[in-house]
Amino acid sequence: MLEAFVPGQPQFHTFRLNSEVVKHKGEYYSVVRLHAPAGPRRPLVLMFSDVGTVQEYELIRKAGDSPIRGNLRVIYPRLTDPDHDEKEPTPEQTLALPRPWDLFELHILGVPEKMIQPDEEYLLWFRFEDRRPADILCAAVFLPPGSPLAEGALPKSLGLPEVPAR
Secondary structure: OEOOEOOOOOOOEEEEEOOOOEEEOOEEEEEEEEEOOOOOOOOEEEEEEEOOOEEEEEEEEOOOOEEOOOOEEEEEOOOOOOOOOOOOOOHHHHOOOOOOHHHOEEEEEEEOHHHOOOOOEEEEEEEEOOOOOEEEEEEEEEOOOOOOOOHHHHHHHOOOOOOOOO
C-alpha cells in the first residue's frame, strides 16, 4: 500500500516488486495499492522509478477494474551521472530524493480530479520482463481540490525541480 504524502512534505517509499511471482498468460505482474482520501475529489500526482525491468504499467480503479485514461505523463531524467564524479553536489543532488534513486529516470503521472473517486482504492499494475525482483521508488500526493495539472508542474508537486533541459 502506497501512503500518499501531504503536499509540500514529499515522502518516498521503496517497494520490492516481483518478489512473489504473479503470472498471468505467461507475463509477470506486481501491484501497488493506493487509497484516495474521502471528501472532495482531488487530482493525483504519482511517481515511480524506471528500473529497466518494467515493461508496462497501468493505473486501475479497483471498483469496476477500469483503467484510468487521459492522465498526463512526464519522464523525469536522472539527476546524476554515475560516470561523473563531482566534488560539490548540484542543487538537484541535494533534494529529498534518496540515493541511489537519483540515478534512475522517473515516471510522473498527473491524474485529473474528475478521474479519481473519493474514498476508493486504485491499483498501479506493473508488468515485468522476467521474474527477477525489482526495487521501485514510489511517491503519491493528492493535491488540493481544483489544483490545475500541467506537465511542468508535476515534478514540483513531488519536491523535484522542473524537468532539466536536455
